[in-house]
Amino acid sequence: MKCAxxxxGSRGIGRAICKKLAVELGYHVLINYQGNEEAAKETLAALKDEGATGEIIKFNVGDLTDVKQALQRWSDHHPEAIVEVIVNNAGIARDGLFMWMSPEDWSSVLDVSLQGFYNVTHFFIQKLLRQRYGRIIxxxxxxxxxxxxxxxxYSAAKAGLVGATKALAQEIGKRNITVNAVAPGFIRSDMTAEMDEKELRKIIPANRFGEAEEVADLVCFLASKKxxxxxxxxININGGIYA
Known part of the structure; x- marks a missing residue:
């Protein structure tokens, strides 16, 4: 069983990615969520409606112990599973001017995006190296x-992930494992729901927000053998707002 x-993965861009990987590349998808089990189940149902397979798995990406326990438990129950694709999509925003930013708002954002990348990717990295194939996105x-x-x-967390992407790609490229990053601009999702799209469109050359499915298409390509x-x-996907 080949897995991603x-x-x-329960909502927004994550949900769209789960569907594309399952339907177009045929992966059995592990849909990670932390709090919203109902949304995760909706994502799984959407996969099954398309004749694809997957399962939901709960853990907080920023908590190393939680990640290890959940993934080890899953691995023990699925000894035949081969994880080929890891998509580090989890992220949170706690926006505000730096001068008023609390230590919690700083740490929580870095814990999810940057520490989360380490916690999840590091769990699987030796398996990817042994099988000499993998896609980390x-x-x-x-x-x-x-x-x-x-x-x-948020900028610091994502910039850290940019550096990690470039460095890890150099370390493991010889083992036929690619490491890439996708950098969305304004994409319609829960995260951008409160934004003034009509006003922001003026600074986007494409004159619109992107769709989660468009990001998922790019991720799906990077996850493929192509x-x-x-x-x-x-890879920027932002309607031309920054190149």
Missing amino acids: VVTG NIVSVSGVKGTAGQVN ASYITGEI
Whole structure:
């Protein structure tokens, strides 16, 4: 059984990625969630409606013990499973000006995006190296590439993930494992629901917000065998807002 793991897979971009990997690439998808079990079950139902397979798995990506226990328990129950794709999609935003940013708002954002990447990827890395095949795809952000005022914590977390992507790609490229990052701009999701789309469209050359499915299409390509010579790249998908 060939599997893909998607963190933060219950809603938005994560849900769209789960569906694409399951339906188009035929992976059995582990849909990670932390709090919203109902949304995770909805994602799983959407996969099954398309004739694909998957399961939900609960853990907090920022908590190393929680990640290890949940993934070890799953691995013990599925000794035949081969995890080929890891999509580090989980992320949270706690926006605010840096001068008023609390230690909790700083730490929590880095814990989910950056520590979460370490916790989940590190669990599987030796298995990927032994099987000499894998795809690691990190969901970053335009904020991590150019920086965004009011998002120093989020920009720092995603920029850290950009650096980690480039470095890890160099370490494991010889084992036929690619490591890439996808950097979305304004995408319609829960995270952007409160934003003034009509106003923001003026600064986007494509004159619209992107769709979660468009990000998922890119992730699906990077997860496929067609992308075997692409590694260490940060691919912007933002309607031309930053290139």
